[in-house]
Amino acid sequence: MVATAETGVRRAAGTVPRPLRGTGIGWLFVTPFVVVFAVFWAGPLLVGLGMSFTDMRSTDVRNPLGVELVGLRNYLRLFDDELMRRAAVNTLVFVVTTLPLTIGLGLAAAVALNSGIARLPAAFFRLGYYLPYVTSIIGIAVAWRFLLDPEAGPVNQLLAAVGVDGPSWLADETLALPVIIVMTAWRSFGFDMIILLAALQGIPKELYEAAEVDGAGRWARFRWVTVPMLRPALLFCTVYSSIGFTQFMEEPLVMTRGGPAGATTSASLAIYNQFGSGNFGYAGAAATVLFTVIAALAFLQFRLGRSR
Amino acid sequence: MTRRMWTYAGLAAGLVLVVFPFGWTLLASFKPEGEIRRDPPTLLPEQWTLGNYAGLFERTQMDAAFFNSAVVALAAVAGNLLFCSMVGYAFAKLRFRGRNVLFALVLVQLMVPAIVVMIPQFVLIAKFGLVNTFLGIILPTIVTPLGIFLMRQFMADIPDELLHAARVDGAREFRIFFQIVLPLCKPALATLGLITFFTSWNAFIWPAVVAQSEDMYTLPVALAIFSNAQATQYGLLIAGAVVVVAPILVLFLFLQRYFVQSTTFTGLK
Structure with missing residues (x-):
């Protein structure tokens, strides 16, 4: 997205006729963003960074002068914290599995919908697949917790009908995170599907015809025409989703509250819990690390995506 | 075949x-x-x-929460429609010092995880005396990077000659914006309105932090707190989930074209 945005700026800068009034009017128009960004985003980001070098606790909010500088102690503590380590590992596992699963499902759905099926059914399927994406996470959590209830839920009742003793999904340390991964992919793939579908529809038919003339089979055409033409859209899905998935928190918060025994605690959720216990300085350090990781990840993906 | x-x-x-x-x-x-x-x-x-629904509204203040969610979502929509299009217009069509740096900041904000700024934001809201108010829930997202980006992309396609002609005729920039640009942006505005509405309606963490008394809860907050208290009363909980989800589903069924457009806008162009 940065790539297209920058070229957009360059293109616009070359052709826009200068407005009759000077540079002030532009600033007047961007004021809403400048104010909200400065007050609610840049300010808090810096405050959070500052907090991370102190021993600030929730009780210090009224009297910030009682706070002491502790240097890098909060950051060093992060690496010794069993729960934080577990949260980091959970986040890594979550991103590495959910990302390809979501994009894979989105791509499969997009390709199927673009394979020449009739217009009306295509619109119908697209509607259904996109549905979970616009639905409230807490509504989804209530539904899924009910579906997966060990006794009252239909999933285990169905399993019992075929003679399988269903587990108690969300209370099982090894199953809870996979359930959340599947749920997130289920909820998010519609978004990727729409983007990839739009990109697929933008591929000129002539490319496929030319490839066919050259003797390319179905798979070869997908590999050497579709995939390269989808690169920008796939890059966007990857960057956008990995930024979102790296900070996932609502899903475990409403499904398991991070349990059982921290098995679904994500980095964001661990930070949230530290805030909850009033350890502002420590939470600030963890938050700064998370932001750095996300920014680095986004930067790296754009670099890799553009260089090829 | x-x-x-x-x-x-x-x-x-x-x-x-x-x-x-x-x-x-x-x-x-x-x-x-x-x-x-x-x-x-x-x-x-x-x-x-309908017993589950009756029980739900008897046991909780879901009706108040429904009203709160509607107020918050509509205010967020109004704010985003006006402000995102103003800012988007400046980025797409006006030249001013610092434009590229500012636009980079829009993209930076897109990458800042909510959790990273949440507590300083809350401290700020508290200092303004906005804890437990609608304004406190709405203000941080009254103008959003995604909305700015969407409006900018859409407005970039408006021919410059059109604006230039108006400028030559002596129209002021605000008049050009309101009378020429905005009417041309109806599809983008519809899309932005919908994204904002469903994002705001579904928002959960920040409203839960700001709203502190039951009469200020939005629907997701009310349902989350009720579900923590009544983890196994499935009838009531499920009815609650339906109440939270149904308005979005109805909007979605009628306006799905714009929903789909919204996702395409964010991804491409």
């Missing part, structure tokens, strides 16, 4: 898996608690009842 049949079959199977949680839950919300827990389960309610 058989290949086509397989595609249809696959798509249909996928659809069943995707829609199953919605359908099952919706049907279950009309069953009495006993029937919800029955094994083997029933698909259609044997005995249709």
Whole structure:
């Protein structure tokens, strides 16, 4: 997205006729963003960074002068914290599995919908697949917790009908995170599907015809025409989703509250819990690390995506 | 031809898996608690009842929460429509010092995880005396990077000659914006309005932090707190989930074109 945005700026800068009034009017128009960004985003980001070098606790909010500088102690503590380590590992596992699963499902759905099926059914399927994406996470959590209830839920009742003793999904340390991964992919793939579908529809038919003339089979055409033409859209899905998935928190918060025994605690959720216990300085350090990781990840993906 | 049949079959199977949680839950919300827990389960309610909904509104302040959610979402929509299009216009069509740096900041904000700024934001809101108010819930997202980006992309396609002609005629920039640019942006505005509405309606963490008394809860907050207290009262909980989800589903069914457009806008161009 940065790539297209920058070229957009360059293109616009070359052709826009200068407005009759000077540079002030532009600033007047961007004021809403400048104010909200400065007050609610840049300010808090810096405050959070500052907090991370102190021993600030929730009780210090009224009297910030009682706070002491502790240097890098909060950051060093992060690496010794069993729960934080577990949260980091959970986040890594979550991103590495959910990302390809979501994009894979989105791509499969997009390709199927673009394979020449009739217009009306295509619109119908697209509607259904996109549905979970616009639905409230807490509504989804209530539904899924009910579906997966060990006794009252239909999933285990169905399993019992075929003679399988269903587990108690969300209370099982090894199953809870996979359930959340599947749920997130289920909820998010519609978004990727729409983007990839739009990109697929933008591929000129002539490319496929030319490839066919050259003797390319179905798979070869997908590999050497579709995939390269989808690169920008796939890059966007990857960057956008990995930024979102790296900070996932609502899903475990409403499904398991991070349990059982921290098995679904994500980095964001661990930070949230530290805030909850009033350890502002420590939470600030963890938050700064998370932001750095996300920014680095986004930067790296754009670099890799553009260089090829 | 058989290949086509397989595609249809696959798509249909996928659809069943995707829609199953919605359908099952919706049907279950009309069953009495006993029937919800029955094994083997029933698909259609044997005995249709609105008891779960009645119980829900009796036990919680869901009606107040519904109103709060509507106020918050509509205010967020109004703010985003006005401000995102103003800012988007400046980035697309006006030249001013610092424009590129500012636009880079828009993209930076897109990357800042909510959790990273949440507590300083809360401290700030507290200092302004906005804890437990609508304004406190709405202000941080009154103008959003995604909205700015969307409006800028859309406005970039408006021919410069049109604006230039108006400028030559002596129209002021604000008049050009309101009388020429905005009317041309109706599809983008509809899309932005919808994204903002459903994002705001579904927002959960920040409203839970700001709203502190039950009469200020938005729907997701009310449902989350109720579900923590009544983890196994499935009838009431499911009815609550339906109340939270239904308005968005109805909007979605009627306006799906704009929903789909919204996603395409964010991804491409």
